[in-house]
Amino acid sequence: MMALTGWRRHLTAALLGGLATFALPPAYAVPVLLLAFPGLLWLLDGAATKRSAFLIGWWFGFGHFLLGLYWISFALLTDIARFWWMMPFAAAGLPALLAIFIGAATLCLHVLARRLALRGLARVLALAMLWTVAEYLRGHVLTGFPWNLIGYSWVGFPPVLQSVAVIGTYGLGLVTVAVAGLPALLGDRSESRRRAMGSIAAGLLLVALIGAAGWVRLSQSDGPTVPGVTLRIVQPNIAQTLKWNPAERARNFERLLELTAEPPAPGAHSSTQLASTQVTPTHVIWPETAVPFFLERDAAARQAIGSVTPSGGAVITGAPRVRTETDGTNRFWNSLHAVDGSGALLASYDKFHLVPFGEYMPLRGILPVASIAAGATDFSAGPGPATLEIPGLPPFSPLICYEVIFPARVKDASRRPDWLLNVTNDAWYGISAGPHQHFAIAQARAAEEGLPLVRAANTGISGVIDGYGRPTAYLELGSRGVVDAALPKALDNTPYGRMGDLILVVLLMSFGVGTTIARQTA
Incomplete structure (x- = not known):
């Protein structure tokens, strides 16, 4: 050699x-x-x-x-x-x-x-x-x-x-x-x-x-879970070619509502805590940009979500967000919203680590090319990691798409959450190694931080990962359905999580x- x-x-x-x-x-x-x-x-x-x-x-x-x-x-x-x-x-x-x-x-x-x-x-x-x-x-x-x-x-x-x-x-x-x-x-x-x-x-x-x-x-782990919390993770499995098709948007939204309203039924890959019982979900999680509308401006869409929201709980979903500036131009964000049973927005989060060429075009003044996901108008970046609180849930750190791939940058260091939430849309990459790699990366983040991680992906792999990096519930890549799972408790802060x-x-x-x-x- x-x-x-x-x-x-x-x-x-x-x-x-x-x-x-x-x-x-x-x-x-x-x-x-x-x-x-x-x-x-x-x-x-x-x-x-x-x-x-x-x-x-x-x-x-x-x-x-x-x-x-x-x-x-x-x-x-x-x-x-x-x-x-x-x-x-x-x-x-x-x-x-x-x-x-x-x-x-x-x-x-x-x-x-x-x-x-x-x-x-x-x-x-x-x-x-x-x-x-x-x-x-x-x-x-x-x-x-x-x-x-x-x-x-x-x-x-x-x-x-x-x-x-x-x-x-x-x-x-x-x-x-x-x-x-x-x-x-x-x-x-x-x-x-x-x-x-x-x-x-x-x-x-x-x-x-x-x-x-x-x-x-x-x-030495006994797998404790948060009492009184059952998460329903919805995986609609909508092809990327249909996701933003104007003729399909309403149907895609209806599919999410229908899956959310299904009777409690833990799947074959559910956590053992729920495998033998039917427990009504308390909170529902949809994937990244699952809602193709601007929720802050669409009361009808919020009311529709509220109609399938568990009593006293919330639906947490990805959706684009828009704001019209004083000069008449619009700014857009890739966001996450929590909606309660009345259709009110409980909390919002804007993605801060955007994908170059996907969500924004670097050097757009020099390269006047449309980005793949955002088109001719770039997404704006949010302020950074945040810890959100939703009624009935422990505080959590939201991560949209590939924000989860960055070690030591997945939470607000001044306010440690009790779990991580990763919503994503891996439909862009079909049935390939990419979604498997993405899920594995999420497992590593959970193990690094000692925090359970919940993942909702449009086409998969969705699931729940405990603070040791072990999946406790999941939905296979390319499948459509829901999984009802308990939320594992957070572990004590790890040395890596601290330093x-x-x-x-x-x-x-x-x-x-x-x-x-x-x-x-x-």
Whole structure:
């Protein structure tokens, strides 16, 4: 692998990056990382220049994101006549941009390895640190896009996932890359075989200890729920091509009303607390932009919602919001509203972390192109995370669509909620890996914060996740129906919930010390 050059080297790097994608949801084939990252290090062993080191990382990242984010281009199929020209940019352009972060990481590793004479274990630890820094930057630069962080590989393994309550998803990714890179020592002439095998064994033991600690944590949980609260999550499964069709809007709205009014009937995937009984829902949750009208201006729509609202409860729904400014122009928000039985608005929330090119067009003055979801007029951003209170419910933090993907940025830090509510519309991406990845990300947020998370998605996956990141009720992707579920109680605030990514800084410093020690003892 060191001897590979030219297109063979780049193709191998891309294939290794694609292979690493299979560790992520929905596949969770974590052992492939034990091949992908050693392969990346061996390819870097053959890099003689900074340019070649960058390109190896870039091609690895391109293959990784091309396979992991293929589904993003599906959003353009909803109006292919308008957006056909954007297909190459969505399918390959975004992976190409995101791959720059990986290329920068391998470039830095190449430079540091030569200037500091990093070999063996020291170089593996340095790769883990630089990969994590690259992920962190990817999650923050230009509003950030921390999708498919390598730490999400463990969402399918609840005991290991518990570690994010302390070190967060970035921290779990740091440990994951470090352990996954250790087999590279078997091909390193500067390392004895005995030391290489010892390092690999120590890495696997560390993962086992993390899993054992998580298993103990889970075994001590008894799954308490909030008394007197039963949530009905409505999944209408409306195709994106029909969602905003003027001829279908009224029918789509009626479908939501009909599903809301159905008799209590916990589904096959309901929480055990409700599986054997019929409990009348106290509150109803609809997905993002479920209502295609401006509720604050449409009394008839509010009255219709009020007619199916549980007594003393509320319907919480996504809907667009509009305000006419003094100059006669309109501003729009992607919002969430709570409506009571009288049709009154109890509370509202405006999405603050908007999707570039989807809900607004960056540099619109330079790029006079309609955004995919918002059209020619951009959505405005809300003020930020908020904690809402609705009668009969514990206070909660609303998150619209991909606001849930940002670690440590899902709640008002000054007022911790008792649960998280994520309403979304993944119909843009059809039956693909995208909705599965989105649900897994929500599981990680719940485990990080120790807060249950309720998710209502137009086409799925909808459900309830407890504070340990475990689904307690859900509706399958592509199905239509409702699920009635209890609301799990919040756990005590986690270390990550209190300190956020300050813990990551401590971890990176610890790895830096470990790298120095490994370098000196090599």
